[in-house]
Amino acid sequence: MSSDATVAHDAGLRLVSPLSAALGFADAITDIGSTAAEREVAHRLPREEIARLKALGFGALRLAADAGGRGVSLRELFGVARDVAAADSNVAHAFRNHLWQVEAALRQRGHPFHAHVLDLTKQHKTVGLGFAQSDAVAAGARSSKVLSRLEWDERRHAYVGSGDKVYATGNLYNDAFVGLAVESRHGETVQYVLERGDGVSDEDDWQGFGQRLTGSGTARFRAVTVPAAHVYPPDPPKSAEAAPWGYxxxxxxxxxxxxxxxxxxxxxxxxxxxxxxxxxxxxxxxxxxxxxxxxxxxxxxxxxxxxxxxxxxxxxxxxxxxxxxxxxxxxxxxxxxxxxxxxxxxxxxxxxxxxxxxxxxxxxxxxxxxxxxxxxxxxxxxxxxxxxxxxxxxxxxxxxxxxxxxxxxxxxxx
CATH class of the missing domain: 1.20.140.10 (Butyryl-CoA Dehydrogenase, subunit A, domain 3)
Structure with missing residues (x-):
């Protein structure tokens, strides 16, 4: 895209909104937009582009300023995300699961699991999902887990688990992964935070005819280690008065x-x-x-x-x-x-x-x-x-x- 496309004559049609510019994203979004077609043709994953947005704090925009963020409203977050999508929809899409985890954590920041997610976000890291091990169950069902069982390893003093995540949008670019599992010591369902390390696959096997660069294929976890300190109790059940629509x-x-x-x-x-x-x-x-x-x-x-x-x-x-x-x-x-x-x-x-x-x-x-x-x-x-x-x-x-x-x-x- 040429510079003329950033502002169409007298139309108010802009690649970068005033909000994104004020937050310091103008150059990054413009550069992402100018190279999007080239990436598409070459099938070059936008690792550098996503890393640049992370470093600028895109994934932490909703955090308060004193917590490493910019304190933007939900409406403002979507405004910046729309600018990113206009530049390259693959890049914007890759952040969706992380941004949702931040929203969930902001609502329950007192829970240690969500506090961990917010701490990673403060460090400008992004968090992917570890749900939906296979598509054998009804689409959208929550019954399957990727690391379906976490086995306690006394020698490592940590849990070990394996599994596959289908439709793992963004996981190629994420620094950590969260999910549900049953831990072996007490047979209880737990939440976990798995930070990227040995055993986490970076394969790009997504075969979609569009959104080709989102990393939406299969994420593979093989004998990954989850420290005991990164295993947490599940969220408390919602009250009867709470709204049941959470997605x-x-x-x-x-x-x-x-x-x-x-x-x-x-x-x-x-x-x-x-x-x-x-x-x-x-x-x-x-x-x-x-x-x-x-x-x-x-x-x-x-x-x-x-x-x-x-x-x-x-x-x-x-x-x-x-x-x-x-x-x-x-x-x-x-x-x-x-x-x-x-x-x-x-x-x-x-x-x-x-x-x-x-x-x-x-x-x-x-x-x-x-x-x-x-x-x-x-x-x-x-x-x-x-x-x-x-x-x-x-x-x-x-x-x-x-x-x-x-x-x-x-x-x-x-």
Whole structure:
């Protein structure tokens, strides 16, 4: 991307928002954006790019300033994450599980397990997940564990475990991993924090046609050592009054990533039309940039991108209100509204975003189909992110709720 794409003429369309610039991320995000197509073509994992964001404190933004963070709101976090997604959606997606762990830890920072997660975050390290050993159970179920059993090793005075994590998004880049297991000494379910070391695999076996650089394949753990001090009791059960929907963050974050891709499509559309040199013989202008139908299509892309942005903002705002109500009498209703808003945003954005990405190819015609430009990555990345949680089920839920008042499921994906 050229420097012109950072700010489209008079459109207010920017790769880097004023917030990200004020927080010191402008150069990093711009550089990530300028090399995204090259990485896609070469299949170069964004290890350096992610490490740079870590060092700048992206993974710690939600921590208070005196705890190693910047004290941003949830809404502001999503704003910066959208900028990162506009630069490279792979990079933004790779941080999702860590950022969720930070949110969970902030709510229960008094628990030693969550205090450990916050301490790692303060050090600008990131934490991955160790759930879902296989996909043999229903999608989204929580019954499987990666290190399903931690065996006590008296010689090491530590636990030892092995297992595989499927769909291990971001784990290639993470410094530690958390999960549930049964420990052998007392037969109790525990939480653990496993810091990267011997026995942790770095294989990149993800075969998706989009989001190819997120490290979403299989993470393998072989005879890894978990110190006894890093094994903790499980979280206490929620009270009967607490809102049961605890995973809305995950869905809104993915939709937020798609909104970032759509913004990048709009920015790339400006560059495509400016750079296009040849018009069709039956066109009405000497240069494509002066072609009325192409200007109209660019305007359509801009308008739809703005609507996607606003729809994503609505879901983020609802999630912020749910967060603000945590532990109050308003929590249940605010959290229910947030999960419905997340579903509504997903239905709309999953439908519109691939179409907007297709219009980019229409705008450039045969001039932009070269693999070197990798403009097809936008459509592919959108579809892969959207596939995490099919909108068909969200549509059904929203319709059934209007008809009968049926509430959303309370497990993962809602």
């Amino acid at each position: 809305t963050f995950h869905q809104v974050y993915l939709t937020n990533c798609i909104a970032g891709i759509v913004r990048r499509v709009a920015l790339d559309a400006v560059e495509v039309l400016r750079a296009r040199r040849r018009n069709f013989y039956h066109g009405e202008a000497d240069h494509p940039a002066g072609e009325a139908v192409l200007q109209a299509l660019l305007g359509r892309i801009r308008a739809y991108a703005a609507c996607v942005d606003a729809t994503a903002d609505r879901a983020v705002d609802a999630l912020q209100r749910a967060w603000d109500s945590y532990g109050t009498s308003a929590e249940y209703e605010a959290t229910l509204t947030a999960t419905h808003s997340a579903a509504e945003a997903k239905v709309v954005i999953d439908d519109l975003a691939p179409q907007i990405a297709s219009w980019l190819i229409d705008l450039g015609s045969g001039s932009v189909v070269s693999r070197a430009g990798a403009l097809d990555r936008h459509w592919r990345n959108i579809k892969v992110i959207a596939s995490h949680n099919p909108r068909l089920y969200k549509e059904r839920l929203l319709g059934e709720n209007l008809l009968t008042g049926q509430l959303p499921p309370t497990g993962a994906f809602f």
